[in-house]
Amino acid sequence: MTQDRTLERALARAVPPPPFVAPDDLVDVAYATADSPIGPVLLVATPRGLVRIGFPSEDHQAMLEDVGARISPRVLEAPRRLDEVRRQLDEYFEGRRHDFTTPLDWSLSSGFRQRVLKAIAAIPFGEVRTYREMATVAGNAAAVRAAGSACGSNPIPLVVPCHRVLRTGGGLGGYGGGLDLKRRLLTLEGVLSPE
Secondary structure (H helix, E strand, O other): OHHHHHHHHHHHHHOOOOOOOOOHHHOOEEEEEEOOOOOOEEEEEEOOEEEEEEOOOOOHHHHHHHHHHHOOOOEEEOHHHHHHHHHHHHHHHOOOOOOOOOOEOOOOOOHHHHHHHHHHHOOOOOOOEEHHHHHHHOOOOOOHHHHHHHHHOOOOOOOOOHHHEEOOOOOOOOOOOOHHHHHHHHHHOOOOOOO
C-alpha cells in the first residue's frame, strides 16, 4: 500500500500542470491576432471595448507595449475575448457586414482628435467624406491638417473607417495601411470600381 502511494505521488509530480488561463478579472487588456485577406491583424480590447487594431505592416509588439504603457501593464493574449470582433471583420471582408457593432474604447485619443475619429465612425459603408468635412463636424473647419493627422493616427482603423476620408477634390490622401489597401477597401465598399 505504501508503495502505491509513493508511485501516485511520483506520477502526480511528473504530470505537468494545466496551462495558465487568466481569469477575465486579471486581464485589463486582451489581445489576439486575426487572419484576414490583408494579412494578420492585431486586435486589442479592454473591458470597455476595442481599443487598437494593428495592420500587418505595423510592429504589433511595439503597439502592445504602447497600450501597456498608456492603459495598463496587464496585457494578455486572450483570443476568446476577441472572437466577436474577428467574426465581424470576417463578415466585412466577405462583403456581408456594412456596420460594426462592437463596442469601442476611445481612451487612446482625446480632444479634437477623438471628435474627428467619432465623426469618421459615423460615415456609412460605401460613402466618403473629406478631411475638411471631418474637421467641420469635429468643431473647427480650419483644422483640415489636424483632421488628416487624426486619420493618420487612428488607433482603430477598419472599424473606425478612416479609409473613407479623402482629400477635397477626391484624391485618396494618405492611409496608415498604405494606399493600395485604401483602394482595396474602397473597392470592396463600392466607392471605387475594380481595376
